[in-house]
Amino acid sequence: HEILADNEALANHNRAHFLAHGVYVLNLMSAPGAGKTSLLERTLAELSPRYRIGVIEGDVYGREDADRIEKHGVPVVQINTGGACHLDAHLVHDQLERFDLDQLDVLVIENVGNLVCPAEFDLGETDKVMVLSVAEGDDKPKKYPVMFHVARVLLLNKIDLLPHVSFDVARATRDARALNLDLDVFPVSATTGEGLEPWYRWLEGRIARAK
Amino acid sequence: HEILADNEALANHNRAHFLAHGVYVLNLMSAPGAGKTSLLERTLAELSPRYRIGVIEGDVYGREDADRIEKHGVPVVQINTGGACHLDAHLVHDQLERFDLDQLDVLVIENVGNLVCPAEFDLGETDKVMVLSVAEGDDKPKKYPVMFHVARVLLLNKIDLLPHVSFDVARATRDARALNLDLDVFPVSATTGEGLEPWYRWLEGRIARAK
Numbered sequence: 001h002e003i004l005a006d007n008e009a010l011a012n013h014n015r016a017h018f019l020a021h022g023v024y025v026l027n028l029m030s031a032p033g034a035g036k037t038s039l040l041e042r043t044l045a046e047l048s049p050r051y052r053i054g055v056i057e058g059d060v061y062g063r064e065d066a067d068r069i070e071k072h073g074v075p076v077v078q079i080n081t082g083g084a085c086h087l088d089a090h091l092v093h094d095q096l097e098r099f100d101l102d103q104l105d106v107l108v109i110e111n112v113g114n115l116v117c118p119a120e121f122d123l124g125e126t127d128k129v130m131v132l133s134v135a136e137g138d139d140k141p142k143k144y145p146v147m148f149h150v151a152r153v154l155l156l157n158k159i160d161l162l163p164h165v166s167f168d169v170a171r172a173t174r175d176a177r178a179l180n181l182d183l184d185v186f187p188v189s190a191t192t193g194e195g196l197e198p199w200y201r202w203l204e205g206r207i208a209r210a211k
Numbered sequence: 212h213e214i215l216a217d218n219e220a221l222a223n224h225n226r227a228h229f230l231a232h233g234v235y236v237l238n239l240m241s242a243p244g245a246g247k248t249s250l251l252e253r254t255l256a257e258l259s260p261r262y263r264i265g266v267i268e269g270d271v272y273g274r275e276d277a278d279r280i281e282k283h284g285v286p287v288v289q290i291n292t293g294g295a296c297h298l299d300a301h302l303v304h305d306q307l308e309r310f311d312l313d314q315l316d317v318l319v320i321e322n323v324g325n326l327v328c329p330a331e332f333d334l335g336e337t338d339k340v341m342v343l344s345v346a347e348g349d350d351k352p353k354k355y356p357v358m359f360h361v362a363r364v365l366l367l368n369k370i371d372l373l374p375h376v377s378f379d380v381a382r383a384t385r386d387a388r389a390l391n392l393d394l395d396v397f398p399v400s401a402t403t404g405e406g407l408e409p410w411y412r413w414l415e416g417r418i419a420r421a422k
């Protein structure tokens with residue numbers, strides 16, 4: 001458990017940086033392919049005209065996601081873990097100097113696609129936001145409970161696929177809420193745009209509080 | 212790297228057990244919710260009348276998957292890692308005494324849903340089989356290359372969803388094959404049954420070789 005204790009200390013160090021500069025920080029987590037980058041692209045299109053947003057992309061290899069985000073004209077850094085299945089506070093800390101935190105309102109950190117380990121490594125974020133795609137199945141809160149327990153928000157994505165999969169929204173929401181009474185659940189589709197307005201409003205409320 | 216060296220030794224120990232009893236062993240891996248258990252249920256329905264099949268289910272928590280497999284009337288054991296994001300040879304070894312390997316032709320080990328770490332931990336299996344759902348996106352071979360590199364077979368699942376997602380089958384197959392020239396790719400749907408025959412025949416061929 002030494003690893004987690006070291007990580008915790010560095011996460012609090014990162015958090016102090018963010019608080020000193022009034023930056024709201026999001027740790028975006030999900031299984032691979034749930035739609036983190038797609039939802040981030042939609043969110044940037046909506047909010048980057050009114051807020052100064054930076055992005056840190058975390059992946060094992062490659063810069064596919066950073067290339068997608070760069071097209072939105074916001075500062076983005078790609079971290080490659082080279083094998084680790086999650087980001088940690090150390091990897092994030094090393095990239096902070098590449099941003100001018102005085103010029104940011106929001107920093108979004110997209111974590112490595114993994115429903116297990118990212119939940120245990122605090123990065124210094126303000127909020128953890130997780131994405132669950134309806135294509136993954138409604139048993140995930142029961143099978144991967146820690147992520148649902150630590151998240152502030154659950155974006156239930158790809159609801160456009162509901163007619164084609166057997167996903168019980170009420171069951172998944174009930175099971176997730178049983179793990180976390182404070183969890184806000186937003187059914188959305190990054191493809192059609194359905195349900196995104198309440199998510200944008202929630203996010204703006206959190207950004208305002210961080211000021 | 213000490214952890215991997217110890218694991219390797221125990222994996223070879225497991226493999227010796229399996230070879231001595233002529234059991235063909237599969238390590239089934241994917242991201243969470245790609246369809247491992249659904250494909251296993253289809254495969255059991257087809258093959259368990261002709262082969263003696265046992266199953267080890269690996270999850271962080273819960274026994275949802277073992278409960279689904281039990282309904283197919285085959286011996287199944289549920290391993291809970293309690294936090295680890297992958298199975299290892301030690302966890303598997305501890306469960307082998309719960310099976311009579313002389314009474315088995317096939318042992319399927321369904322790994323924890325994770326596209327990263329399971330690829331690095333040999334369990335003593337004969338073949339690694341991975342599942343990629345078309346709902347996850349066609350960039351996964353580039354972003355999570357190790358799993359595609361070590362797999363013997365790629366089951367490209369949920370092809371019934373192709374009309375509703377932007378997944379380029381040719382690109383994903385090309386990128387996966389660039390990582391692994393020997394990779395057999397089977398486009399399938401566990402829901403409709405489409406494409407499963409070639410997978411069943413491939414499996415029967417491998418079982419026969421293990422005898």
Ligand SMILES: Nc1nc2c(ncn2[C@@H]2O[C@H](COP(=O)(O)OP(=O)(O)OP(=O)(O)O)[C@@H](O)[C@H]2O)c(=O)[nH]1
Binds near residue numbers: 031037158378
């Ligand atoms: N039908 C549908 N497809 C979606 C939706 N959101 C994302 N996708 C698709 O899902 C796939 C994965 O989307 P990404 O945004 O790359 O997912 P991700 O979580 O960032 O993936 P990783 O970073 O690799 O873990 C892509 O093919 C997207 O087009 C949605 O709301 N509906």
Ligand SMILES: Nc1nc2c(ncn2[C@@H]2O[C@H](COP(=O)(O)OP(=O)(O)OP(=O)(O)O)[C@@H](O)[C@H]2O)c(=O)[nH]1
Binds near residue numbers: 143241324368371
């Ligand atoms: N449309 C469609 N849905 C599928 C298909 N195969 C599985 N599913 C659905 O995908 C979800 C997940 O399936 P599972 O078989 O539980 O996936 P898994 O890989 O075993 O999941 P974990 O063990 O939790 O990692 C469920 O809702 C299934 O009904 C398919 O071929 N097409």
Ligand SMILES: [Mg+2]
Binds near residue numbers: 037038
């Ligand atoms: Mg992404």
Ligand SMILES: [Mg+2]
Binds near residue numbers: 249321
């Ligand atoms: Mg399963």
Ligand SMILES: [Zn+2]
Binds near residue numbers: 086296
């Ligand atoms: Zn991990």
Ligand SMILES: [Zn+2]
Binds near residue numbers: 085295297328
């Ligand atoms: Zn792991």
